[in-house]
Amino acid sequence: MVIKGRVWKFGDDVDTDAIIPARYLNTSDPAELAKHVMEDADKDFPGKVRPGDIIVAGKNFGCGSSREHAPLAIKASGINTVVAKSFARIFFRNSFNIGLPIFECPELFENIPEGSVIEIDTGNGTIRAAGKTYNASPIPPFMRELVEAGGLVEWTKKKLASRK
Amino acid sequence: MMTITEKIFAGHLAEGTGKEVHPGQLVNARVDFVLANDITAPIAISEFKRIGASGVFDRERVTFVPDHFAPQKDIKAAEQCKMLREFSRGYDLKYYFEVGRMGVEHALLPEEGLVLPGDLIIGADSHTCTYGGLGAFATGVGSTDVASAMATGELWFKVPESMKFVYHGKKLQKWVGGKDLILHTIGDIGVDGALYRAMEFEGEVIRALPMHARLTMCNMAIEAGGKSGIIVPDDITMQYVKNRAKREFKFHTSDPGAAYAEVKEYDASKIPPTVSCPSLPSNTKPAAELSNISIDQVVIGSCTNGRIEDLREAAHILKGRKVNPNLRLLVIPATQRIYLEAMKEGLFEIFVEAEAVVSTPTCGPCLGGHMGILAKGERALATTNRNFVGRMGHPESEVYLASPAVAAASAVLGRIGVPDELGL
Numbered sequence: 001m002v003i004k005g006r007v008w009k010f011g012d013d014v015d016t017d018a019i020i021p022a023r024y025l026n027t028s029d030p031a032e033l034a035k036h037v038m039e040d041a042d043k044d045f046p047g048k049v050r051p052g053d054i055i056v057a058g059k060n061f062g063c064g065s066s067r068e069h070a071p072l073a074i075k076a077s078g079i080n081t082v083v084a085k086s087f088a089r090i091f092f093r094n095s096f097n098i099g100l101p102i103f104e105c106p107e108l109f110e111n112i113p114e115g116s117v118i119e120i121d122t123g124n125g126t127i128r129a130a131g132k133t134y135n136a137s138p139i140p141p142f143m144r145e146l147v148e149a150g151g152l153v154e155w156t157k158k159k160l161a162s163r164k
Numbered sequence: 165m166m167t168i169t170e171k172i173f174a175g176h177l178a179e180g181t182g183k184e185v186h187p188g189q190l191v192n193a194r195v196d197f198v199l200a201n202d203i204t205a206p207i208a209i210s211e212f213k214r215i216g217a218s219g220v221f222d223r224e225r226v227t228f229v230p231d232h233f234a235p236q237k238d239i240k241a242a243e244q245c246k247m248l249r250e251f252s253r254g255y256d257l258k259y260y261f262e263v264g265r266m267g268v269e270h271a272l273l274p275e276e277g278l279v280l281p282g283d284l285i286i287g288a289d290s291h292t293c294t295y296g297g298l299g300a301f302a303t304g305v306g307s308t309d310v311a312s313a314m315a316t317g318e319l320w321f322k323v324p325e326s327m328k329f330v331y332h333g334k335k336l337q338k339w340v341g342g343k344d345l346i347l348h349t350i351g352d353i354g355v356d357g358a359l360y361r362a363m364e365f366e367g368e369v370i371r372a373l374p375m376h377a378r379l380t381m382c383n384m385a386i387e388a389g390g391k392s393g394i395i396v397p398d399d400i401t402m403q404y405v406k407n408r409a410k411r412e413f414k415f416h417t418s419d420p421g422a423a424y425a426e427v428k429e430y431d432a433s434k435i436p437p438t439v440s441c442p443s444l445p446s447n448t449k450p451a452a453e454l455s456n457i458s459i460d461q462v463v464i465g466s467c468t469n470g471r472i473e474d475l476r477e478a479a480h481i482l483k484g485r486k487v488n489p490n491l492r493l494l495v496i497p498a499t500q501r502i503y504l505e506a507m508k509e510g511l512f513e514i515f516v517e518a519e520a521v522v523s524t525p526t527c528g529p530c531l532g533g534h535m536g537i538l539a540k541g542e543r544a545l546a547t548t549n550r551n552f553v554g555r556m557g558h559p560e561s562e563v564y565l566a567s568p569a570v571a572a573a574s575a576v577l578g579r580i581g582v583p584d585e586l587g588l
Contacts, residue, residue, distance in 0.1 A: 013355055013444060017552045021559075022531040026233060026240035028207045040554045060356035060389060064552060065531070066290040068207055068306040089360050089391055090290055094306035142190050142320065153214050156312040160217060 001122045003080045005054040009114040010041055012058035016091065019062065019070040028069060030076035037073040051078030054118060058084065058109055062091025071095040081120060083108055083127065083136065096143045099151035103127070103136035122147075165421040167326040168396055169362040172301040172416060176284045178318045187325040187425070195225075196283040196411075198313045201269055201527075202230040204288030206244045207307035209251050212314050220255050221317030227259040227278065228252055229269040232527045236263075237534035267499025267525045270294035270383060270467035275499055277408030281397040281415050286313055291467050291549065293385045297378035298405065299397030299415060301362070304386060324362045324391045325425040326418075331369035333433035339583050340437055341477075342377030343469060343547065343567035345369070345430075346384045347438040351448030353428065359389035361425060364418065369432040370395055375404040376473040383468045384549050387445040437582050439545070440565035443553045451570045454580040458490070461544040462575040463556075464568050465496025465523070466530045469547035472502045474568040479511040481572035481583050482518040488578030493520035494536045500525060520575070532556050538563075545580060547571050 018041040020033055027033070038045040038055075055061075055074070061084035062070060071094045074082065082095070082102045095102045101122050108127060111134075112118065118129040125136035139147070149155040166174060166184060173185045178192035185191060200208045205228045212220075220226045228248040233241035245263075252260035261272060270291050273279045281299035285292060288310040295302035305319070313319045329349060336344075350357070363385045370378070378395050385393030395401075397415045405413060437451040464470070464478050475497060487493045495515050497503040503525060506512055515522050528535030530548040538544055538557030544564070546556065551563035564580065573583040 015550075015552045017531075017550070017555055021554055022203075022232075022533060025203045026238060026244060028210075028244075040559045043559075060359065063355055063389065064290065064386075064550060066204065066288055066292075066304040066306055068204065068288075068308060072207075086356065086359065088356070088389060090304050090306060090386075093309065097306055097308040097312075140190065152308045152312050153211050156215050156315055159316060160215065 002119055003054070003122060004117065004119045005052045005080055007054050007056045007112060007114055007116050007118055008049065010055060010057040013060045013063055014041055014057055015064035016062055016067050016070040017064055020067065020073040025067065025069055030072045033069050033073035034076035037077040049077050049079065053079050055079055055082040056109055056112065057082060059086045061087050063088035066090045068094045068098065071098055071100050075100045083120070085109055096146050097152040099147055101139060101147050105134050105136035108134050165419045165423065167364060167418045167422040168299065168394055168416045169301055169326050169392065170323060172282060172284055173323050185323045187323050189323045191321055191323060192318050193284055193321050194318055195286050195313050197279055197285045198226045198310055199269060199273065200228055200288040200307065200310050201232050202234055202241065202244050202248055203232045204307045204310070206247050208288055208310040208314065209247055211308045211311035215311060215315045217315035220257070220314045223256055224258045226257055226314050227261070229261045229266055229272060230263065231266055231268050231525070232531065233533050234263055234266065234526060235524065265500060268467045268470055268527055271470055271498035271502065274298060274379065275408065275501055277405065277410045280405060280409055280411060280413035281401055282413050286310065286319060290386045291383050293390065293392045294379050294383040294467060296382035296385065296392050296394035297375065299395060299401055301392055301394065303392045324360055326364050327358050327361045328424045328427045329363060329365050330427065330429045331365070331367040331432040332429065333369055333431050335433055336369065337433065337436060339569040340435055341567055342373060342380035344435055344438040345432060346381040347440050347445070347448050347565065348435045350384065350388045350446050351438070353388055355387060355444050355446045356389040358385065360391055363388065363390040363393045365393065365395050371398065374473065375400055376471045380468055384445070387549060437567060437570050439570060439580060440551055442551050442562040442564065445549070445551060445565060451566060451580060451582050457564070457580040459545045459574060459579060460491055460542040461536060461538065462491060462493045462571050463496065463529050463536060463544060463546040463548060464571050465498060466527065466548040467498065468549045469568050470496055470498030470502065472505050474547065475502065475506050475511050478568045478572040479514045481569060481586065481588060482520070482576065483514050485518055485576045485586070487519045487575050490578045491575060493575040494523060494529065495520050496523045496526060496528065498525055529556055545571055545574050
């Protein structure tokens with residue numbers, strides 16, 4: 001699958017309190033969460049983001065709390081993927097578990113301006129931006145299996161069915 | 165040749181238990197204990213129902229702790245807590261900790277003997293890594309992970325590389341404890357300095373460190389990006405768990421020839437009382453260099469530093485003194501048991517005489533939930549674990565992190581300071 005979208009840039013160490021502040025965690029409704037996505041990093045972001053957009057970030061994106069509300073808010077706002085120099089590990093596994101594929105690519109961040117349009121081949125991690133090609137770390141086979149199954153819930157259903 | 169972390173994984177493989185495992189390997193592993201709180205459990209419950217399992221894998225090994233927005237702070241929080249209560253009853257979970265019996269989860273579960281040495285534990289809370297202080301592999305995961313593990317008793321993991329931290333030194337400086345050691349370490353390696361790795365703490369300082377300080381250190385492994393923190397169990401561990409354990413447990417050690425991705429060594433006798441400045445835990449400075457920072461609120465509590473020893477340390481400093489009129493001090497014992505113990509020991513009298521607030525157990529202000537939220541421009545010093553932008557309230561408020569000793573002294577001084585300044 002190829003994802004194509006407009007880029008929003010964020011820096012290093014964006015924490016999950018910035019992605020979805022705890023003051024909104026008295027609900028887990030994705031549509032409600034999306035109204036506040038990235039609010040403490042950029043208070044105008046929820047009004048600017050459009051379905052199909054892509055976040056490109058620095059190192060350690062999603063650090064801090066384990067709240068799955070963070071990738072849920074991102075996904076529900078219509079953002080199709082996040083490309084970062086690196087991800088904090090709980091955010092990384094949460095994203096794949098809910099069926100949001102994300103990509104580690106250390107080179108992309110410095111080389112593209114905000115607002116540019118990029119294309120990602122989710123199969124091999126190839127990114128095309130401003131006439132150049134970048135290679136994100138390919139998704140490990142097991143995690144691709146998770147995304148292809150539609151997330152960990154669907155994968156677990158299959159596993160339970162195979163035990164019977 | 166394996167590290168303690170690798171041995172725990174080798175002993176928990178869903179297929180082929182006992183085989184050697186290697187860092188980087190993706191494995192399915194059996195879990196010994198699964199937990200979630202009132203923020204993360206609602207999603208876990210709805211995902212568990214979507215999976216369609218007939219029940220949880222073991223009713224004695226799954227628990228929910230309503231501690232974040234509990235006692236229920238508003239209607240939505242009450243609805244979330246209600247989901248936990250109804251699920252726990254409906255699936256006949258043996259352990260459920262209602263308000264009045266609950267505590268901050270990572271103080272509560274070790275105290276109850278429900279998380280034990282040698283265990284493989286997951287929790288939908290990033291500070292689940294606390295239990296590494298007992299010699300367990302414990303890591304924070306997401307709600308869907310918890311749902312899947314509740315249904316199957318297993319979960320997928322990447323076996324982490326281990327990173328060793330050795331603390332040398334005969335004696336720590338006065339007022340220096342586990343919090344200062346871990347803040348100093350995070351300051352040294354950064355908030356992603358141990359990304360994806362197991363942080364193994366050792367050395368003569370660690371061997372002498374009491375359990376509450378070990379739990380404090382492992383609690384903050386996540387703030388360096390760590391997948392887990394762990395300390396090889398010993399006599400101190402045995403003393404802590406022997407009368408609490410509700411199941412059998414196992415002590416593991418690291419083999420002398422085990423491989424580490426990196427080794428960091430510290431002369432711990434040189435580490436001073438340390439403070440993390442806004443807005444990352446890695447932004448550390450010696451407390452003594454921050455005496456020009458005035459503060460509006462001090463919080464002593466949380467899964468990091470809300471244990472009885474922490475309260476005793478604070479009370480020792482506050483005894484016969486008053487909280488500075490320019491600030492508010494909130495003391496939050498982490499569990500009901502700690503609350504009762506502090507009351508019996510007369511610590512509450514000291515806090516109230518000092519004009520501090522004593523709260524029922526809750527995570528409350530640590531994550532900007534309730535019980536002490538900051539206004540725009542306000543500044544807090546807290547014994548908690550995160551000082552991200554907006555963590556304790558308004559996005560333009562600030563949080564500094566420190567030990568209970570620095571927190572108590574600062575509450576009296578009205579600015580960041582050390583107990584020595586009070587003649588202690």
